[in-house]
Amino acid sequence: KHKEATERNTKLGQLVIIVHFLCIFTKNKSHLISRDTRHLLNRLNYAMKNFSTSTLSPYIIQALQEKGITEPTEIQAKAIPILLEHEGDFVGRSATGTGKTYAFGAPLLSRVDPSDGKIQAVILVPTRELCEQIGNELIALGKHIPGLKIKAIYGGVPIKNQVHELSNGVQVLVATPGRLMDLVGRKIVYLSMLKFLVLDEADEMLLRGFQTDIDKILTTSNRNYSTWLFSATMPNEINGLIKKYLSKTLKKVIIGKEIKTNSGIQHWAVELNAIDKLNTLLYYLNRFGDQKGTIFCRTKSGVQKLYKQLSANKFSCGAVHGDLPQGLRNKIMDQYRNGHINILIATDIAARGLDVDDVAFVIQYHLPDTAIAYTHRSGRTSRTGNSGTSLTFVFSEERADLEFIERELRLDMTYLPLPSFKDQTVNKAILWGRRIAKEKPLGDLLEETDKQAFKNELQHLSKEELLEKLLATFLRDQ
Structure with missing residues (x-):
């Protein structure tokens, strides 16, 4: 009987899939999947082990395959089958960097009707950068769906252009709370036809006073x-x-512990004094080499000060904080993503949701205030299975605060010694050599005869002898 039931379910499942794809290729709303089909497939224990065999829109699957994404993360595997069918509310909790955007984005775009030009879904996010990023990710995810329009709206840019684009019809709106309320208050955006409301990074929105x-x-x-x-x-x-606000028919997917850092992160800390802070940072930046990293400061002025100090030492870096114009922030983030700069200095505005590939290390130049803040800062590295390092600088009077964070997050924190005097001196020499190598030529500041007189003093030295004497001169001056 068990064998007969299994064969019957297998044949029924095959029939459902055949009928489903026939519907896909013969109807105008080809990206929409029959709700009955989804329900029946779920009853047949249709597990989403990879995207190609899921009940997502084939247009979504095509976009994922083009990005080289075939297997879901844990939050995606558990949330997507529910969200494709569930008519009620939903809560999903998972650590940063685990793919939550696709966990809600893929089923959302599969259920939106592009033939209806009214706003059907609103995704609320805490920051402008995250709003633009999620908007771009969803546009790429739904690019093959005919007629689908997605728009990101946020403050810091002229509202006039956003109003014009919304007048052309949009099905999915990604927005910061302030700008959305502004447009609703102006009666430019109506939420009366809303089918889905997504609160992304909900904890951060509340922390930011929304x-x-x-x-x-x-x-x-x-x-x-x-x-x-x-x-x-x-x-x-x-x-x-x-x-x-959420209904009693709520469904939940909870991944991991209440507060959890990404797996694969090495957690390091250095206890130091203020006078040692910059030299210690320069030492570790040289140890990390040309890898991509993010440095977090507590204040905007701290970001700007550190940016000037690193630039003076010829590090390839950029700075972002809330006072910068949105266009400049976007430009710096694009440079960081594309590898034109490899160090980003930021306030906590960059700590949530910004998905930048290959961030090898995070340095917390100032200790975060909470365990949650530590989680989101360190979560910029070791994303989607990669490894990374989180290095925290802590003053002796802050040690108890860091130890509390360790206990809260159950971290295996390694405390590193301060670089020795010798190590710091060698590091200074390396930085001095870098400044020389990147120094611009004098041009017309000296006459040719003066330049030649200087060269005459050194021309008898070989390259190796000259380098040795330059290094010796630097070390004697320390």
């Missing part, structure tokens, strides 16, 4: 839509929001 805006959004628009909440952590404020 509770009031979120309350207004959840209470002013109709409540016929499904709310999908995604977060790396679940503090009390998030649980309160869930109890207040």
Whole structure:
């Protein structure tokens, strides 16, 4: 009987898939998957082990394959089958860098109707950078779906252009809470036809003071839509929001512990004094070499100061913080992603959701205030299975705070000694040599006769002798 039932289910499953794909290629709404098909496939224990055999829109699968993505992460494998079918609310928790954007983006775009030009889905995010990034990721994910329009709206740029683009019809809107409320207040955006509301990085939105805006959004628009909440952590404020606004038919996918750093991160710390801080940073930056890394500072002025210091030592770096114009921030982030600069100096604005490949290390130049902040800073490295290093600088009076973070996150923290006087001196010599190598020629500042007189003093030395004497001169001056 078991064998007969298995064969019957197999044949039924094959029939469902055949009928499903016949529908796909014979209907105008070809990207939409029959809800009955999804339900039946789920009843047949249709597990999403890879995207190509999932019930996602074939257009979405095609876009994923073009990006070389075939197997889902844990949050994607567990959330996507639910979100393709579930009509109620949903909560997904997973650490940073685990693919939450595709976990909600793939099923969302599979369920949106591109023949309807009204806004059907709104994705709320905490920062402008994350808004633009998720908008671009979803545009790439849904590029093969005919008629689908996705728009990212956020502050810091003229609202006039955004209003014009929205007037042409948009199905999916990615927005920061402030700009969305602005457009709703101007009666430019109506949420009455909303089918889906996604709160991405929900914990960060509450930490940034968007509770009031979120309350207004959840209470002013109709409540016929499904709310999908995604977060790396679940503090009390998030649980309160869930109890207040989300339905009793809520479904959850919880991955990992309450607060968890990415696996594959080496956690290092150096206890030091303020006077040793810059030289220690320069020493470790040389140890990391040309690898890509992010340095976090507590304040905007701290970011600018450190940027000038690293630039003076000929490091390839850029700085981002909230006071920079949006266009300049975008330019710097593009340079960082594309490898034109390999060090990004930032306030915590860059610590959430910015998916930059191949970040090998994170340096916390100033100790973060909370374990959650540590998680999101260090989460810029070791993303999607890669390894990385998180290095924290801590003053002696801050040691107890760092140890609390260690206990909270159950970190295996390695405390490194300060670089020795010899190591720091050698490092200074290397930096001095780098400055010489990258120094621009004098041009017309000296007469040719003066230049020749200087060369005459050194021309009898071989290259090796000249380098030895330059190094000896530098070391004697220290």
